[in-house]
Amino acid sequence: NVWYPGHINKAKRRIKEYLKAVDSILIVLDARAPLATTAFEIDIFKGKNILFVLNKSDIANNELTTKWLQTIGQTAPVISFNKNDSISKIKNFVLKNSKTKLNETRLLIAGVPNVGKSSIINKISGKRSAKTGATPGITRGVQWINLGKIKLLDTPGIVFAKLFNKDIAAKLLLVGSLPIENIDNYDIISRAFDIYKTEANVEEDFEDYITKFGLSRGFISKGGKCDFERSKNIFFKLLSEGKLGKFTYDKDFSMWIYK
Ligand code: GTP
Incomplete structure (x- = not known):
């Protein structure tokens, strides 16, 4: 369970270790919530060459993704991406925006849970990549994926969003970065539903909608009533997977403060 504080501390220690070995960070954001998925202490990446990816663009609102690309693009290099795109899009983007004076860019892929970090790493590593030996100073088992002029750490850096307010938490729930099972605060669930x-x-x-949703899908408990808990959890899961529509939840472009 990634929300157990022990794991958060471990992830924090780990990312600091990774940072010593890289010069560039590819921060993966969810295209549906670029603000909520940057609500972490971005200062930890200070001094590094920061690049942004608006991921899962296949399940975001296209027009708003274009606007986010323009907004973020004024402050840092950014591209949109999704699982159907060719990985060369990311490779070329990283190469084009490399600032290293060395002959290779050492890259870490980072972001909050569930934004698609591992999917990108797995796709990048593909068949042609050659894994090299473990790097001294880095957690045992972590390796470089050799992509010619790019060396990518084969493990993502996980950062955790600060739940500064109900809105951020609600949006993280909507995109699946905060698992519904971990939320016992009804206000967050209720806010997320209102946004949807x-x-x-x-x-x-909320009650009527989830009940209808559950009954229509046959989520029935013993008494023949809607299994509300299950219906609610599956509703948020499907919604976060983009299976109930393509929605972009962050639209306040003036709130992009990363410089
Ligand atoms: P953590 O391990 O929790 O930090 O997650 P992660 O950031 O490594 O994300 P991961 O690659 O595990 O992907 C999370 C979920 O999003 C998976 O179910 C993926 O199949 C899905 N996913 C990843 N990329 C995309 C995408 O571009 N589009 C869509 N629709 N789904 C995606």
Whole structure:
């Protein structure tokens, strides 16, 4: 369970270790919530060459992704990406924006949980990559993936968003970065549903909507009633996977403060 504080501390220690070995960071954001998925202490990457990827663009609103690319692009290099794109898009982007004076860019892929870091690493590593030996000073088992002029750490740097406010938490829930099973604060769930409601033009309130959703999918508990807990969890899971529509939840472009 990644929300156990012990794991968060471990992840923090680990990322600091990785940072010593790299010059560039590819920060993976969810294209549906670029603000909520940057709500971590971005200062830890100070002094590094920072590049952004708006990932999962296949399940975000296309128009808003274009606007986010323009907004973020004023402060740092950025591209959109999704699982259907060719990985050369990322490789070329990294090469083009490399600032190292050495003849190779040492890269870490980082981001909050569930934004698609591992999917990108797995796709990048592909068949043609050659894994080299473990790097001294880096956690045993972590290796470089050799991509010619790019050397990529084969393990992502996981950072954790600060739940500064209900809105951020709600949006992280909507994109699956905060698992629904870990949320016992009804206010966050309720806020997330309200945000969805606006996007999807839903009229019903939360209880009615989830009950209908559950019954229509046959999530029935013993008494023949809707299994509300299960229905609620599956609703948020499918929504976060983009299976209930393509929605972008962050739209306040003036709130992009990363410089
Ligand atoms: P953690 O290990 O929790 O930090 O997650 P991660 O950031 O490594 O994300 P991961 O690659 O495990 O992907 C999370 C989920 O998102 C998986 O179910 C992926 O299949 C899905 N996913 C990844 N990339 C994309 C994408 O471009 N589009 C869509 N629709 N789904 C994606």
